[in-house]
Amino acid sequence: MPISRGSAWGTPGRLPPDGVVVHSDGEASAIVERCLRTGEPVPAIGLVDGDLCRTLGGLGRLDVTFPLDAVEVRVDGERHWFVAHLVARTRLWSYALVAMNAQWLGRWNLGPRAHPNDGLVDVYEARLTPAQRLTVRSRLPQGAHLPHPEITERRTPETAITLPRALPIVLDGRRLGAARELALRVLPDVLTVVA
Numbered sequence: 001m002p003i004s005r006g007s008a009w010g011t012p013g014r015l016p017p018d019g020v021v022v023h024s025d026g027e028a029s030a031i032v033e034r035c036l037r038t039g040e041p042v043p044a045i046g047l048v049d050g051d052l053c054r055t056l057g058g059l060g061r062l063d064v065t066f067p068l069d070a071v072e073v074r075v076d077g078e079r080h081w082f083v084a085h086l087v088a089r090t091r092l093w094s095y096a097l098v099a100m101n102a103q104w105l106g107r108w109n110l111g112p113r114a115h116p117n118d119g120l121v122d123v124y125e126a127r128l129t130p131a132q133r134l135t136v137r138s139r140l141p142q143g144a145h146l147p148h149p150e151i152t153e154r155r156t157p158e159t160a161i162t163l164p165r166a167l168p169i170v171l172d173g174r175r176l177g178a179a180r181e182l183a184l185r186v187l188p189d190v191l192t193v194v195a
Contacts, residue, residue, distance in 0.1 A: 009066065009117065010056070010064045010065065010066045011064065011065050012063060012064060012065075013063070013064065013065035013194065014062065014063065014065075014194065015044055015046040015062050015194040016044050018043055018044070019043055019044035019045065019046050019194065020043050020044070020045055020046065021045075021046040021048060021062070022045055022046065022047060022048070022050075023048055023049045023050070024049060024050045024172075024173060025050040025051050025052050025082075025083055025084040025085070025102070025172035025173055026050075026171075026172045026173040026174045027050075028045050028047060028050070028052065028083050028084075028172070028193075029070070029081055029082045029083045029084070029171060029172040029174065030174070031043070031045060032045075032070050032081050032083060032190070032191060033080060033081045036070075036072075036081055036187075036190075037079075042190060042191045042192075044065075044191075044192045044193070044194060045191060045192070045193050045194070046062045046193075046194045046195075047062075047193055047194070047195045048060040048062065048195075050084065050172075051084045051085065051102045051103075051104040051105055051106065052068075052083055052084040052101075052102045052116060052193070052195075053195050054102075054103075054104045055084075055102040055103040055104055055114075055116060056116070056193065056195040057195070058195030059195075062194045062195065063194070064194065064195055065192060065193070065194050066116075066117065066192070066193050066194075066195065067117055067189045067191075067192055068083065068116045068117050068189070068190070068191050068192070068193050069101060069116055069117055069118070069119060069186050069187060069188050069189065069190060070082065070083050070101070070186075070187045070190045070191060071083075071086070071099065071101050071121050071184055071185070071186055071187065072184070072185045072186075072187055073086060073099070073171070073182055073183065073184050073185075074181075074182065074183040075169050075176055075179045075181075075182060076179040076180065076181050077181070080171055080176065081171075081187075082099075082101065082171040082172045083101060083102070083116070083172060083191070084100075084101055084102035084104075084105075084116075084172050085098060085099060085100050085101065085102060085105050085110070085111070085171075085172060086098065086099040086169065086170070086171050086182075086184070087105070087169075087170045088163055088167040088168065088169050088170075088179075088182070089167060089168075090167065092130075092133075093126075093128065093133055093137075094127070094128060094129075094130075094133070095126070095127050095128075095163075095164060095167075096124075096125070096126045096128075097123070097124070097125045097126075097161060097163060097167075097182075098110060098111075098123070098124045098126075099121050099122070099123045099124075099184055100114040100121065100122040100123075100124070101114060101116050101121055101122075101186075102114060102116055103115075103143075107140075107141055108140035108141060109140065109141060109142060109143030110124070110140060110143075110145075111124075112143030113155065117188075117189070119157055119186055119188045120155045120156060120157055120186060121155075121156060121157070121159075121184055121186050122153065122154070122155050123153070123154045123155075123156065123159060123161070123184070124151055124152070124153055125151070125152045125161075126148075126150060126151040126152075127150055128150050128151075129150075132148075132150055136148060136151070157185070157186045158183075158184060158185040158186065159183075159184050160181075160182070160183045160184075161181075161182045161183075161184070162180060162181055162182075163179070163180045163181075163182065165180065166178040166179055166180045167179070167180075169182075
């Protein structure tokens with residue numbers, strides 16, 4: 001069950017013996033994708049690094065257990081999953097669409113309100129001039145880039161998006177081909193993570 005505002009979240013607990021330790025968001029989402037494609041149960045995942053680990057306050061000790069959402073995305077009709085973020089953008093970031101299940105994308109606090117167990121994906125769509133890009137970029141490490149008149153924000157359990165043209169899609173650092181049509185749907189409590 002997704003977390004509600006003000007409730008306690010996460011419990012002390014170690015990674016079970018059949019759990020899998022990963023060092024990146026991409027490794028975690030690859031496990032989720034493989035299991036959901038084949039109908040296997042998703043094993044508990046121990047996160048020792050990555051943006052989702054940072055969002056959870058993980059320090060590599062693997063001593064707190066969290067239920068987490070994953071996001072299913074249909075990329076031009078083909079199903080994939082991510083645990084932290086999806087990025088579709090032009091080379092110079094004049095247009096970007098970012099879907100966040102985690103708060104961080106590298107050193108950027110890109111999804112300051114994103115929570116990986118609230119049943120929502122935070123979707124940001126930006127069309128920025130070069131001057132606006134510089135201003136926004138300087139504010140990203142603190143998460144102070146929002147609100148912005150040229151960045152639309154949606155917090156939703158599901159949405160469909162048509163990109164202005166086919167753009168490369170990156171899920172948790174894993175590159176897919178270019179696509180134009182995206183359909184996102186949150187899968188609440190689909191996995192257990194220990195960070």
